[in-house]
Amino acid sequence: MTTPTSQDLCLDGIPQAARPGILNLAQDYLSACQSQGLAPGPWPGSLARVWYHSEFVARVAIRRPEAFMALLASGDLERVYGDGDMCRRVRDTLETAGDEAGLMRLLRQARNREMVRIAWRDLTGTATLEETLDDLSTLADHLIDAALDWLHQDMACRHGEPRDADGQPQRLVVLGMGKLGGHELNFSSDIDLIFAYPRTGQTDGERCLDNQQFFIRLGQRLIKVLNEKTPDGFVYRVDMRLRPFGDTGPLVMSFDALEDYYESHGREWERYALIKARAVAGDRDSAEQLHALLRPFIYRRYLDFGAFGSLRDMKALINREAARKGKEQDIKLGEGGIREVEFVGQAFQLIRAGRDPSLQLRGIRPVLERLAAQDLMPAYAVRHLLEAYDFLRRTENRLQMVADQQTHRLPREDQDRLCLALSMGFEDWDSFETTLDRHMRRVHGQFEQVFAAPQRADDDVEQAAQPEAQRDLAALWLGSLGRERSLEVLDTLGLTGPESALAGLEHLRDCSACRNLTATGRGRLDRLMPLMLGVLSGLKDPDATLERLLRLVQTIARRSVYLSLLVENPLALSQLARLCEASPWIADHLTRYPLLLDELLDPRSLYAPPGRQGLMDALNDELVQVPQDDLEQVMDRLRMFKQVQVLKVAAADIMDVLPVMKVSDHLTWIAEVVLERVLGLVLEQLIAKHGRPRCLVDGEPFEPGFAVVGYGKLGGLELGYGSDLDIVFLHDSRGEQAMTDGERPLDNSEFFARVGQRILHFLGVFTGAGRLYEVDTRLRPSGASGLLVTSVPAFEDYQLGSAWTWEHQALVRARPVAGDARIAEAFQAMRGRVLRQPRDEAALRREVREMREKMWKEHATRDPAWFDLKRDPGGIADIEFMVQYLVLAHAARHPQLTTWPDNIRILESLIETGLMPRDDALFLMDTYRSFRDRIHELTLQEMPARVPVVDWAREREQVRAFWQRLMT
Template sequence: MSLQTVLSQHHVHLPDPLQSLAQSICQQLDEKLSADDLAVFADDAFANSVLKVCCCSQFVRDSWLRDPRLLTDLVSSGDLLSSNRNDAYRSDLLNNPADSEAALAKQLRQFRRREMVRIAWRDLAGWADLDETLSDLTALAEACIQTALDFFYQQACKRWGTPTLHNGTPFNIVVLGMGKLGAWELNYSSDIDLIFAYAEDGLLTEKKEISYGEFFTRICRSLIKVLDETTVDGFVFRTDVRLRPFGDSGPLIMTFDGMENYYLTQAREWERYAMIKARQVAGDFETGKQLAALIKPFVYRRYLDYGAFEELRSLKFQIMQELKRKDRMDNVKLGPGGIREVEFIGQAFQLIRGGQEHALQQREIQVILGVLDELKLMRADDVANLKFAYRFLRRVENHIQQYQDRQTHDLPQQALVQQILAYSLDFEDWDSFKQELDKVRKSVQAIFDQVFSLSEQDNQQQAARLVWTGVDEEQSLEYLIDQGFTDPQAVYTALQDFKTSHPVKRMTRKGAGVLDRLMPLLIERIPCVENRDVTLTRILQLFEAVAGRNVYLSLLAENPDALTQLITLSSASPWICEFMAEYPILFDELLDPRSLFEPLKKADLRRDLQRELDKVDSGDGEQLMIVLRQFKHQNLLRVAAADIVGVLPVMIVSDYLTWIAEAILEQVLERAWRILTDKHGCPPNTQADKAGGFAIVAFGKFGGIELGYASDLDLVFLYGCADGNAMTNGEKPINSGQFYLRLGQKIRHILDTKMLSGVLYECDLRLRPNGDSGLLVTHIDQYENYLRDQAWTWEHQALVRGRFVTGDLSLKAEYEAIRARILALPRDLGELKQQVREMREKMREHLDSSAAGTFDLKQSKGGIADIEFIVQFGVLAETANNSSLATYTDNVRLLEGLAAHGFIQADDAALLKKAYISYRDYGHHQVLQGESATASDAEFMELRAQVDRIWQTFME
């Protein structure tokens, strides 16, 4: 009798598209089955199910054809019709122990195939509900794991001895099952996620010395291999161990202490999410209780954990991004309204409330959904919809996988396979099934969106977070393109290189957490500037420089407005980033935009610096120098910030920078005076509380009130006393000349000593009489004699910008009188012109290093130096006739004075003033851009020509 004849006696309705498939199946089985095998069809339940099951599962059909006795054994043993088989898995394997690794591998694979055929048959025949199917699959996996572990443990103990706890009790490893295995919800063709751990470390020395760690690692490797490897008999379970601490880079197995330390100090939030379903599935269940107790506080916090919302939002966003992928639309697990969304809803409530609501500390999602209903955390109808959807989708998932025993969650694309899936789920055709599936998924997605509603701002933040994590390069690049980055690939690469840079990798766990909060904020906010690519690069270099100092990154993470200020400033100036990298304390200045963009005037600078220095012990020279440097850096940043945003014109920028230097010099002189008088006492006619008989004169840019951001200070120290040999009145007296020399040395030491916080100011003292070969400090009487009788013309030129900045006011009057007399000396104009011109030409020859096609703002023809030399020539030529020309030291007011006295035409003076200010403004901003003070040859072409014309008029 043929199989088709036997089956015709059982009225099984098949849809028309499956009729030809059924005939082919009957023909194949007829050719393969013997008369003995056909006897199983005497069981009506089995006979009624054959065509449906074999049509719906190619895997079952092929397994039967490969081993005809397989179904005979399942039916005759009663196992196929039994609903309570999972308790017998372990005993069946124990009754037939393997004597070698090869035999074990074969036994497990054959056993797995037999039981998977049984489970699929019962499911497809409609004999088993979802809970039975999931429970059987989970129990089968556990039995295979435990059997393999027992085998390798016994083999290892025979070879090396038996590990024991400190109390002498033998012990084995603990195997944690993660995901659906841990929750008794394993799907049909699932892999298994495992984590291994052992209670204590130790050393085996009975037969061959080996540590417990190496002993158990070898067992784990063998266990994974025997389960995962594909042989002629197939595989047991695909095994994944990447969820262990440190992932692929971590050890295969860790001690309980190591596990506890990792989860307390280094584990990330998503690992809490994963650990919700962790459960011991094999190994030493006595020590396993201890491990479970260690892990539980990591998963379930004692308070309402709203901090988990941040990570949940991130995970939710990643889910949403995946849903946009076309290859996810037909995925019943990861696609819209899929299984993962149902699980995510339940696990989110577990993470947030599980610490207080013990009923939520369970693993099965169906149980959790019931608890959410009981606790009124979700509406009853939403819970009912999710329960129905979960069971429906899990059946669909299992039937998809039962077709070929493949780990897939995608709906089939071939029409015949679509019909098979629909039929397996008791739908007449594909369209009716698809309508029901779409309805179910739509209801899940609606609830999911309601529970985890994200605002547009949230979406932006999570998109930025996705870019930082680097988990999906394609989506990251799409976001960067949307945000207007010029070269998204380069930006993405820069971020990933930054993340793996040495300074970042060396950060503490706390620091890395701060960076994980800060970087998405930076990525989200940086599109507020035009040059976002280069701005991001500058800030990454800054962050790399300060990576070891978490407090500064924390400041930005906790104060997004400060981060915005940094982005604005970094966009405008790489100098800002370099400056802050060198002096990170300046991060504090970003907190208050009112003070950041409003630099202090001179009186306020004096007051603030006095207040800061009053906190310093008078004898602590190092702290004094630190405070002075911090003060300079803070106020320099304020000027630069105001300059960058256009609040200050160039003339005012130089005023502010000059005021900062003056306020500092005043305090440097006063503090140096106190240090010396405390030790040596005071020179005659002076007081300990006020520097007397000493003056600091500024030259160059400082003297002309034209300081730039990187300017040094050209200084000359003068002193005045009736008798340089007169002694000071302290415990360690020295003569007055020596006292003032030491005062000058102390001032220079405070200014240019290089510390971690940098140099206060580079100090150039070469304009003193006789330059580097002259005395550091000069008596004021000798100073006038030198200027009158020995100084070169270029030294008189320098005196045009010589300005008293701090010290004894009586010396100020003397100095200014000397300056006026020297500037007013009678001079031969022809000789003066020649000397000035020759000096200018020498300067240009030695100092103009600009390349062809570039314009050195200071030294090139028609540049700043030409203007300065015209002014200096005019002052030296005209002061004898107009003493008021000795009043000012800045070039702008000197030009106005020369025009007022008829030395230069008003139009030419105005043009030189315009050129001078334009050059300086450009130069300031070149510094802020980290560039040299040069311009292209085409820049300022007309101005340069006019300056050169005026030079020719006066100097040629």
């Protein structure tokens, strides 16, 4: 074989000025081969181009030509590593390490081989950016892990294995932070590490050590073998400053100590740093426990808009430091650089991932993709960020591959600029720079949109730039404007009672909730209040709105994250003012459940309550985020789901987006979806404990079910805000051997009774998120003295043989709302049979009339100036009783009257059957809708369901006239 010479090297594509340097490197390589008696093969076609862009690769080849030749011959430069390939390469290299010096030498040799492979594949375009970052991160994981294993065994030979008080072996957990943790390591990066171990104890050898001391020594040795520079180079520059208390803190801490630190001392930047934390070496099983301990610190259970301010301050500090060090041309820290892409994605994680675990991701690219998928960021903005991130990370790696140095600064020398441009696929520097500038402008523009804070006025310069009106509002809130001027300013906002408003502001400022705020909380409050006063201008009723807003602020002051939400989102603040003005009920709802403030962020969602399927999907999304065995969390999530969905209905209602029939439909769907899920959860719990109910019917195995029947407003699809749920429980167990099949069996009747009891508990118990529903089960057979859960046959026997007329009236507005479909079908058939019984119309009319007259005496309004829309003669109850009477009186001849449980569709059926003139039925339908619509409005104004007697006088008298003609 002919020995190649430097002159044989293919220099196509290499600038003329760079060729002598490449030829010199080639000659040095050949001399190194000759000195070791090696016969190099032909030059690879890509070699000159790789060496031109990476002198590091050339220097490694010159230092160890035999290893370089082996790499060329291995085929590894052309292929993607499979699972386990990197681990095997590293372990095979280190297996001959006999002492620490040998370990250090072999670690560096393994590292250099793989780094040459990674650089070669990246520079030749053989590898994608994703493959390059994955290889770099995987290599780091295995080098750290293999070094740690060797050092642990070496120390255990001297001191014994570290164990906890129960004798369980303990291993070090190495958390990788930053890009290593995110599996996005760059070519020549420091690695930020945190060391931890599960539990305290001591080693079991003769020269025993306390566990912490053992792991501190182990950590120190690990840092040394990775970090120390030798003739073979280094493995990684190790940075431990992200550990608790930084350089002054212990090198290693137990899990309990770490948890205590973050609970007591953890700062916002540490939450940011821990987002990407990942166990890269050591005891990965225990690491899952550590991640679970840290998760509540990193991800708050509420939307944490305070993170915006913290990240904004952190980025400002980075910008000032970059400017001080002349790093304006820094593709990582400069405006539009890599750090700004990461800040955008991780800001959303800090704010939302506590409520949405699907955002608890480590890599920035999947986070951004998730934001687009959830419509939290526009798809085009995410696309621009991902394209920029890809370009910037490739640029970063190409800069660092030149000399294996950690640099993010663009070169200044023309030849270096050309080298970078060519490595990125551009013909010259200008075209590269144009593309780079476009990407960085897009990143910075998106960063500014996400982090813009036009409301903030943190320093004198910013305050001086504020409009005079805004400065006056700030001074008014702080109490430094003077009384007369304060009243004038409040008057300009349209307040008719400025004295009362000023007193309310002073009361809030001096209340204990505000006096005891932290400096951070006080700063957020002081930024919010001038903005809140500003949104009063132009409202129709600013006085009442301010009073409601002040109550809300006093409630949320101690949870200053909500203050941040309103400061950071002007649209949310304006929506809050708008809703509080429109409805004291909504204002009170938000005050009692501040988590609902999150819903103000997106008016598209706020004023568009989902349909039934949308509600089911939303509840599934909500509950999939919590462990189903954590009953407290499940109950809280169910309650918050209900509160959120009712708020959306109320917001759409108050803004006239939904007509009255749709309001009731939505409120009814919410109840149905909640009941279905509660029933499912209860059954799941009881089946896990007692097994499934079983029985034999005519000798055949049968699995009985359970169903919930809705009565009244729930059955009639006419729920209002705050309506109780009238429900009845049914099961269809019968026959023989009626027992559950678990290890702790129950009689089926006892099992289903427990199902009913638990449903009532689930719905009615108060938690911090309120109560789901008040429930009334007195419409079951025999009322409060009857069984809580009834079998379907027993229910029918009761209805046909013992039920009162008023119970049949109630059955008109009954329907299955949750549970077993077989029982639902049986109930509907049974309901039809009961309602379609032939009846004595005169006796029926008398009984219905007497029941209604009894209600008038007990519940009608005593004040002649007022008309109760529900209970008074001529109101809703009269219409309902007439409809129920007509169904019971005529269903035997007109069975279609039993098809529907709601009054409007029954009235439509009365038209179709000819039992009521069309005009009369349409009048009753319109009046019924109007009365219900007004009741909804009054509820949202926190007023009783009554109006001045002159209102709807004509409609009321006409309803009474109908009553007289039909019922007397």
